Amino acid sequence: MKMSKFPPVLLAMSLSFGVMADEVIIDQLSKEFVLDGEKVEAIKINKGDTIIFRNRDEFFHNIFSLSELSTFDLGSFPQNDSRSVTFDEPGVVEIECAIHPDMFMTVEVE
Amino acid sequence: MSPKVLLVVQLAVFSALAPHLVRAEKSDYVRPEISMPADNMSNPARIELGKNLFFDPRLSGSRWISCATCHNPALGWGDGLATGIGHGMKNLLRSSPTVINTAYNKFQGWDGRARTLEEQAVGPIKAQGEMHRDMDDLVTELQGIGGYITMFDQAYPGDGITEITIGKALAAFERTLITEDAAFDRWVAGDETAMSEAAKRGFELFEGKARCNICHSGFNFQDDGFHNIGVAQDPPDAGRYNVRPVPVLIGAFKTPTLREITRTAPYMHNGSYTTLMQVLDHYNRGGDVERNLSPNIEPLGLTHREKLDIIAFMVALVSDQPLAVTIPNLPQISPEYTE
Numbered sequence: 001m002k003m004s005k006f007p008p009v010l011l012a013m014s015l016s017f018g019v020m021a022d023e024v025i026i027d028q029l030s031k032e033f034v035l036d037g038e039k040v041e042a043i044k045i046n047k048g049d050t051i052i053f054r055n056r057d058e059f060f061h062n063i064f065s066l067s068e069l070s071t072f073d074l075g076s077f078p079q080n081d082s083r084s085v086t087f088d089e090p091g092v093v094e095i096e097c098a099i100h101p102d103m104f105m106t107v108e109v110e
Numbered sequence: 111m112s113p114k115v116l117l118v119v120q121l122a123v124f125s126a127l128a129p130h131l132v133r134a135e136k137s138d139y140v141r142p143e144i145s146m147p148a149d150n151m152s153n154p155a156r157i158e159l160g161k162n163l164f165f166d167p168r169l170s171g172s173r174w175i176s177c178a179t180c181h182n183p184a185l186g187w188g189d190g191l192a193t194g195i196g197h198g199m200k201n202l203l204r205s206s207p208t209v210i211n212t213a214y215n216k217f218q219g220w221d222g223r224a225r226t227l228e229e230q231a232v233g234p235i236k237a238q239g240e241m242h243r244d245m246d247d248l249v250t251e252l253q254g255i256g257g258y259i260t261m262f263d264q265a266y267p268g269d270g271i272t273e274i275t276i277g278k279a280l281a282a283f284e285r286t287l288i289t290e291d292a293a294f295d296r297w298v299a300g301d302e303t304a305m306s307e308a309a310k311r312g313f314e315l316f317e318g319k320a321r322c323n324i325c326h327s328g329f330n331f332q333d334d335g336f337h338n339i340g341v342a343q344d345p346p347d348a349g350r351y352n353v354r355p356v357p358v359l360i361g362a363f364k365t366p367t368l369r370e371i372t373r374t375a376p377y378m379h380n381g382s383y384t385t386l387m388q389v390l391d392h393y394n395r396g397g398d399v400e401r402n403l404s405p406n407i408e409p410l411g412l413t414h415r416e417k418l419d420i421i422a423f424m425v426a427l428v429s430d431q432p433l434a435v436t437i438p439n440l441p442q443i444s445p446e447y448t449e
Contacts, residue, residue: 031333059324060405064356076358076405098356099404100335102216 022049023084026105028097029056033105044108047090051107054082062098069093069109134323136298141329144213144285150228150278152285155265160283162261162438163276168251169235171197171242177234177280180206183435186373187287192381197242203347205381208374210433211367213285214330220363220379221350222336231280232273245273252276257441287433289369293426305426312423315416320393322420324406331368331427337404338362340397341378349379360402371424373432386424390417 024045027034034040034056045051055061055077063074063083069091074083076099087093087109097103146152163169167176180194181187187208189195194206204220212218212227224230234240235248252258252271259271265282266275294313296304305313316322327333336350338361350359363379377383383392392398394417396409412420 031335062356062358066354066356073356073358078405096354098350098354098358099337099362100333101222101354102334 023052024049025052025054027054027056028061028103031057031100031103033103040105042106042108044110045087046110048086048088050084050086052082052084055079060099063095064098065093065095067093134317134327139298139329142214146285147226147228150281152282155261156279156282157286159261159265160279160281162440163280164283165438166440169241169243169248171244175241181209183433186210186370188374192376196240197238200239202239204379205376207366208370209284210287211289211330211369213288216334217364221353222364223353227281227284228277231284232277249273255441255443289433290429290431292429306422308419308422309426312419312421315420316423319416320410320412320420325365326368332365335365336362337365337406338402339407340399340403341380341382342398343380347380358402368424368427370428372428386421387417390420
């Protein structure tokens with residue numbers, strides 16, 4: 001099957017987008033935000049959706065936002081830990097890793 | 111499939127994935143290209159203008175401090191002091207960082223307040239505690255110096271002498287301050303004899319037991335990251351927190367390059383260590399200040415021999431010859447200037 005070429009996690013994530021994008025998993029890998037195996041700098045989600053940030057590096061990462069729309073600090077967490085945040089208001093939120101600020105992405109909530 | 115079931119599936123699959131390892135490949139250490147902003151691509155006229163400005167003490171309010179005062183090419187493009195000395199001979203809070211290889215940085219300064227060299231270059235000129243120069247006055251003064259009028263016109267035709275073109279020229283010059291290859295680079299390129307056996311053991315430790323490359327990564331051995339590594343300082347310096355008020359950044363500073371390390375002592379953001387062994391002892395005991403200490407910092411259990419090997423490796427990051435520069439003859443005020 002063609003789909004067998006894809007890692008199972010990607011298939012699951014694809015299904016989650018196709019059926020119901022309630023949750024999006026974004027990896028923190030090699031000091032980049034990674035979605036579906038690709039570096040991601042901007043995504044669109046729907047109001048009420050949740051993003052799960054998952055640390056896949058062998059050192060700590062952090063997630064925070066100082067955006068007007070949404071201010072939060074999910075703290076720092078080690079490899080294989082995750083933190084999630086739900087976006088309840090439409091608009092644009094900037095998200096950053098405080099430790100590695102080149103890890104930066106925007107979330108457009110529709 | 112419900113969202114909860116999907117999440118369980120996703121997390122279960124994730125847990126089976128191999129973790130990303132810190133240990134890097136040799137290719138991760140290959141020299142990268144230097145990126146330049148589209149509106150300030152370097153050329154000889156811009157670089158020469160920037161060099162003149164870099165060495166010109168008239169850029170300071172006292173007419174006595176140039177960029178090269180704190181970033182002295184004879185001292186590894188730093189000043190050899192624990193902390194810099196600014197306007198009025200007042201001690202500054204932080205060590206003057208070397209400007210070598212800053213072209214590779216995505217954040218400039220110990221707290222990363224500037225994203226570009228153009229922005230960073232004019233910061234110390236205007237800072238009250240550093241060069242203490244009113245920018246408008248500086249522009250007016252430079253506009254009265256014929257040599258500078260010509261150089262600005264050649265470097266930035268039609269743009270005039272402004273804060274922006276001053277910053278651009280300084281940045282163009284700083285992008286030329288790049289280290290030559292060191293023994294480590296020759297080893298990366300395939301010459302197994304380029305590094306001593308001690309240095310090779312040190313590199314293994316650097317990427318392994320000592321965990322140095324968690325922060326000191328890539329060609330320039332820095333991660334553009336900000337970490338509180340537990341350096342004692344009284345009074346405490348909030349560091350990056352002043353720029354990004356997130357608690358984890360209290361006392362965090364940008365990872366410095368390890369290139370030219372033996373030419374850029376003393377070490378740490380406040381210059382508190384004069385030798386590399388002192389630095390390694392700091393990390394080996396897991397830092398000195400626990401408040402907001404990075405969770406990546408922990409006692410390492412390195413032996414004295416292992417520390418010597420890591421130092422041998424760091425010495426292999428020093429280029430054979432210091433970066434050479436020809437000091438410019440600065441343009442003088444035009445005889446016809448009457449103000």
